[in-house]
Amino acid sequence: MKDKMTSRWNTYESFHIELGDKKVVDVIITNHARERWQDRIEGEKTGYDDIAKYIWDCLKQGRVAPYYRNEEDVYVIDEDLVFVAEFATSLTETDIIGNPLHQMVVVTFLGRMSETIELRDLKSYYSWLRHSRRMTLVKNSRKRK
Known part of the structure; x- marks a missing residue:
């Protein structure tokens, strides 16, 4: 997403932002x-x-x-908003040396830590989700027999 005002740093290199080892x-x-x-963040500006x-502004x-x-797949904005992103190599953009630049593909928004306390420790939250789903499946299979 290029800015409308400045689409490039200079005439040779594409505008990019470094996030870890990704550009x-x-x-x-x-x-x-x-x-x-x-559903989880804002209902008004949803385009x-x-x-x-x-x-991009963040x-x-x-x-x-x-x-x-x-890990490089879960990110936090302002230590509150948690989202999952993957990176794909841009087919059209390279830096001045010829190294590939990346597109950030936002997969999902998990929510705000201030509203959902479970997001403070994602590993225990995911293990709890897996356990609760497994127990639900076990209970349902018992009912069918």
Whole structure:
């Protein structure tokens, strides 16, 4: 997502923002992420452009940080909003040396830590979810027999 005012740093290199070892040149919002944004974050500005602009502005301001130090798929904005993103190599953009730049594909928004306490420790939250689903399946299978 390039800015309307400045599309390049200079005439040779594409505008990008570094996030860890990735150089992000574009933000892509999936349908699932847009639905989660509407359900869990904000009900008014739910367009793809609105969400992508918000993420891009947060990236520019340095407000996006990895949730865990070692993993690169879960990110936090302002230590509150948790989202999952994947990176794809941009087919059209490269830096001045010829190294590929990346597109950030926002897969889903998990929610705000201030509203959902379970998001403070994602690993225990996911293990709890797996356990509760497994127990539900076990209970349902008992009923069928």
